[in-house]
Amino acid sequence: MNRVIIDRECKLEVRNSQLIVEDKKVPLRYIDFLYLIGEIEINTKTIMKLLKEDISILIQNRGFGLIYPQKSKNNDLKKKQYFALKKEVYIAREIIRKKIQKSIDNLVKLNKKIVFDFKILDEISSKNSLLGIEGNFAKEYFKEYFSLFDKTLTKGYRSKRPPEDVVNALMSYLYTLLYYEIANRLIFYGFEVGISYLHESFRDHMSLASDLLEVFRSDVDVFVYEMFDNKKVIKKDFTKEKKGIFLRSEKRKEIWSDIKEFFENLKIDEEIAWLRKMIED
Template identity: 30%
Template sequence: MRRLLNTLYVTTPEAYLACEGENVLVKVDDQIKLRIPIHNLEGIITFGYSGASPALIKLCCERGVAFSFLSSNGYFLGRVTGKTHGNVLLRRSQYRWSDNEEITLRLSKRFVVAKILNSRVCLQRALRDHRDKIETYELELTVDNLKRLAKEVENVTDIDVLRGIEGEAAKQYFKCFDMMILNQKDEFSFHERIRRPPTDKVNALLSFLYTILSHDVEAALESVGLDPQVGFLHSDRPGRSSLALDLMEEFRAYFVDRMVLSLINRKQINGKGFIEKESGAVIMNDDTKKTVLTEWQNRKRDNITHPYLDEKIPVGLLPYAQALLLARHIRGDLDDYPPFFWK
């Protein structure tokens, strides 16, 4: 298993990134604010306009450090990567598999079942830990419904029907999301999932962290030699990383939803850390963004026993572990793909 490295998040708009030998430099007004060896990094993510020297981009490409550019609101703009890793035969198999309806349906079922059951665990943990503070009847009803929908996936023979089940499960799950927000209810209320743009603080947090998660998943897929754009559950679309979205389904509740609830319920952030634009979009201010990113990095350092590999790994390596298992399955080393199930 590979070693968990750091991701450098640059949130200062006036920052300029450069390199000196094997070190990444972050400069503000020509003053060096941070110096970090390139071998300690697996990714760099910048928010807003952050200039970067050609020499640094070249160094990142040579060292396999993914360099992503996001808007100040957290929307993905672009990504710089080096040479494609892995055996070309693996990608050719991936492309053939994505054109095979039977294989596409089978793998899509794995992603959807994992998403539904992991969402169910998120609700079950809320019931277990905060039964005296929440409306138990509706949550218990949704827990049962998600279990039923997961079972329905087994008998699905059409990909569009499968996507319909996934959509219904997500609708039921997010209907209960507000019940799991136990503190700061006046500032953090949630009614429905709104993506583009997020119009409330909870949706702003969800969208921001889903974007960060997508960066990690894309980098993991590329590191094992898979093409992040050619997926199974999510159809091909120019500019969309469909396979990364497929793999993300397993991690949304475990990584992002759980963290959003913790940040709010533990009062690590507050309503004053958000800005509402004239368009109605809600975004985080710089201090809140830094708090969220710090907690994200801390979370990635926690350890977990992988349910399939049965070995202890940092949480931040879960996307890599699942990407590796998927690659092994496509190569023929595994009879089936074992998705990640949150226990």
């Protein structure tokens, strides 16, 4: 996927099938996903031109919003998603199975070890029980994970809404970005992102993206550890606000290339194909 990230105050327009950003021009054929962050001036005419070229737009400005081409496609897949709800416990269980296995494998990469009896998953007959088991595993997982960091960087547990330390702040930010990355790919392939199997759908929550995000969470965790371990981000790169701790915009701009490379190396399309097979089988 070709991402273009614009993280500065500027004006955007489209002329002659090119995205014009001040003195730079990017042919629209080279853009699949456009990130717009901060104070960017763009009008509805320009947005419509981008959508006409099947370019999705992620807007971040005191929150996130995804704008994507509203073309109805692959209605057969949407029907299969609906009928697959009768086996939602099975699909949810396999998502959690894959998440736990990947989490264990990623901890090994970080010289940490955790044991889990996968046989217990085969005995699950309800989502509530499944979520309870996943929650217990997560406690053990995060105990090992946060022990990797210096105590000045983290309080030693997962915190969100708001994140209470710099490690959690970076984790939450990247989880959110990846959620939109996954949602965009699912929409591209014709999935109905409001039909899901592990997470409950509500309002504008793209719950199927949340389902698949579970598979990649520990990949994000490894990336976060490496960013701190390699000193690409440090404690002073974050600011404390009333709503929590957040990455400073100056640092965010510096590490976009690292984030892009990380996303490009994730096998999102492969996992979407795996999910589709479970739905269609």
